[in-house]
Amino acid sequence: VLAQGLTGTLWQRRIARSHLPPGPTPLPFLGNVLQLKAEGMVNSLREVGLLFSNGERWRQLRRFSLAALQDFGTGQRSVEEQIQDEAQRLVEEFRKTKGLPFDPTFFLSRSASSVICAIVFGQRFDYADESFLDLLLLKLPHFNSFPYPTLQLYEMFSWIMRFLPGAHKQIFQDLEDINSFILERIKANQASLDRDNPRDFIDCFLLQMEKEILNPTTEFHLRNLVLTAFNLFFVGTETSHDGESWCLQPGHVLCPACLPLEKMTQEIDRVIGRSRMPAVEDRSRMPYTDAVIHEIQRFSDVIPMNLPHALTQDTHFRGYTIPKGTEVFPVLSSVLWDPSRFRDPERFDPTRFLDEQGQFKANEAFMPFSTGKRSCVGQELARMELFVFLTAILQNFTLKCPVPPQDLDLRLRGAGFAHVPPCYQLCAVPRGEGSRAQEERPKDRLQGTAGAAKGPNPAT
Numbered sequence: 001v002l003a004q005g006l007t008g009t010l011w012q013r014r015i016a017r018s019h020l021p022p023g024p025t026p027l028p029f030l031g032n033v034l035q036l037k038a039e040g041m042v043n044s045l046r047e048v049g050l051l052f053s054n055g056e057r058w059r060q061l062r063r064f065s066l067a068a069l070q071d072f073g074t075g076q077r078s079v080e081e082q083i084q085d086e087a088q089r090l091v092e093e094f095r096k097t098k099g100l101p102f103d104p105t106f107f108l109s110r111s112a113s114s115v116i117c118a119i120v121f122g123q124r125f126d127y128a129d130e131s132f133l134d135l136l137l138l139k140l141p142h143f144n145s146f147p148y149p150t151l152q153l154y155e156m157f158s159w160i161m162r163f164l165p166g167a168h169k170q171i172f173q174d175l176e177d178i179n180s181f182i183l184e185r186i187k188a189n190q191a192s193l194d195r196d197n198p199r200d201f202i203d204c205f206l207l208q209m210e211k212e213i214l215n216p217t218t219e220f221h222l223r224n225l226v227l228t229a230f231n232l233f234f235v236g237t238e239t240s241h242d243g244e245s246w247c248l249q250p251g252h253v254l255c256p257a258c259l260p261l262e263k264m265t266q267e268i269d270r271v272i273g274r275s276r277m278p279a280v281e282d283r284s285r286m287p288y289t290d291a292v293i294h295e296i297q298r299f300s301d302v303i304p305m306n307l308p309h310a311l312t313q314d315t316h317f318r319g320y321t322i323p324k325g326t327e328v329f330p331v332l333s334s335v336l337w338d339p340s341r342f343r344d345p346e347r348f349d350p351t352r353f354l355d356e357q358g359q360f361k362a363n364e365a366f367m368p369f370s371t372g373k374r375s376c377v378g379q380e381l382a383r384m385e386l387f388v389f390l391t392a393i394l395q396n397f398t399l400k401c402p403v404p405p406q407d408l409d410l411r412l413r414g415a416g417f418a419h420v421p422p423c424y425q426l427c428a429v430p431r432g433e434g435s436r437a438q439e440e441r442p443k444d445r446l447q448g449t450a451g452a453a454k455g456p457n458p459a460t
């Protein structure tokens with residue numbers, strides 16, 4: 001704690017002392033990036049960045065990140081348009097499978113990764129880029145498959161676990177590597193920074209750092225940049241490894257055995273048709289599809305344990321007094337699968353989100369993104385992706401199970417931190433003549449569907 005406090009203070013002093021020469025800004029503290037490594041990601045992870053900070057630091061980083069995720073596209077592309085671009089690529093990849101059985105997880109993972117990469121790093125996920133590939137396919141999966149009890153032990157006894165051998169050692173090495181990767185990207189961004197045309201989240205943050213460079217208590221410094229970029233990238237990335245995936249739960253999204261495909265396709269054909277890309281504004285006119293997506297999220301219960309929170313005051317709960325500051329896990333499964341809120345919760349039933357007229361019916365116990373001030377910062381992005389990816393696929397393909405549905409094992413795997421969907425394959429049979437993606441050039445596609453392209457809006 002002492003070391004952390006000290007380095008934090010030194011860091012801020014360093015910022016306060018630096019002077020900005022005219023012309024391209026060197027942001028002098030970037031030269032000290034190695035210090036980050038020396039401090040170790042473990043310390044860095046705990047107090048800095050959006051995910052693990054509190055108080056004023058968290059407030060500022062949260063506001064900044066929210067604005068970036070909502071408004072910021074790459075170059076002149078809005079976030080929605082980037083999602084539509086990715087959906088287009090997804091459809092093309094599905095088409096290449098020529099109706100033969102395949103595991104869709106990999107494609108869906110890559111699409112979700114691309115969107116967050118474009119927002120944070122200004123470039124979509126590129127499989128020709130080996131450093132990206134290494135990072136996404138080899139490093140991030142370690143976190144997802146990390147045994148939860150070990151994680152919990154580390155959480156409770158980190159000071160001793162750091163000296164003991166075990167799987168957690170690999171995690172620290174991976175964290176260092178990811179950290180270095182992000183630092184490299186920041187340095188590259190800094191070298192080519194154009195103040196009038198920020199390209200991505202990193203550029204916006206660098207500009208905010210510049211603005212606040214003389215503020216001794218600024219939260220816009222390198223450590224917060226590295227960790228917040230890491231948080232967004234890590235949490236917002238879909239990574240696929242041995243058929244496991246996280247966050248968007250593509251397995252559940254597409255499993256033909258689960259989904260009422262016919263009714264969804266009818267609604268898609270009626271509201272969107274087959275000659276243009278789905279847009280987010282279509283969702284309000286598609287209550288059935290919206291209900292299915294809600295049920296997918298409720299049922300798949302991606303982050304059952306939620307993230308740890310701490311009590312802000314002494315709390316009396318079911319006969320116990322829990323002191324202020326105690327770490328608690330507000331378990332999301334207990335709400336998403338609560339039989340008093342969702343009748344027959346083990347049944348996959350989208351109609352629970354529809355009223356008698358077939359209109360969408362909200363349920364306040366639906367909280368896969370948690371609730372309150374700390375709820376998921378990427379929920380709008382995730383909801384957009386779910387809607388656009390899913391409808392674009394069903395607009396173009398009929399999904400089929402290569403095995404009888406009763407032979408599929410659809411039980412969720414994993415426990416604690418994250419649920420992972422079952423492994424399975426599907427066949428994507430093109431819907432024949434008139435299928436949108438075959439006919440249209442990408443340039444035509446976006447016209448008149450997504451609204452005007454927004455310019456980058458540096459978050460403030």
Ligand code: HEM
Pocket residue numbers: 050051052062069116231232233235236237247248302303306307308368369370371373374375376377378379381382
């Ligand atoms: C279906 C997809 C997703 C689900 C189910 C989900 C769920 C959650 C949950 C349960 C939390 C914890 C909230 C709490 O502490 O009470 C959370 C936090 C967070 N999520 Fe997501 N998330 C998803 C997608 C994303 C995406 C795409 C991003 C990236 C843009 C993202 C970024 C974050 C961040 C940064 C936090 C921490 C927010 C804070 O502490 O203020 N999430 N998410």
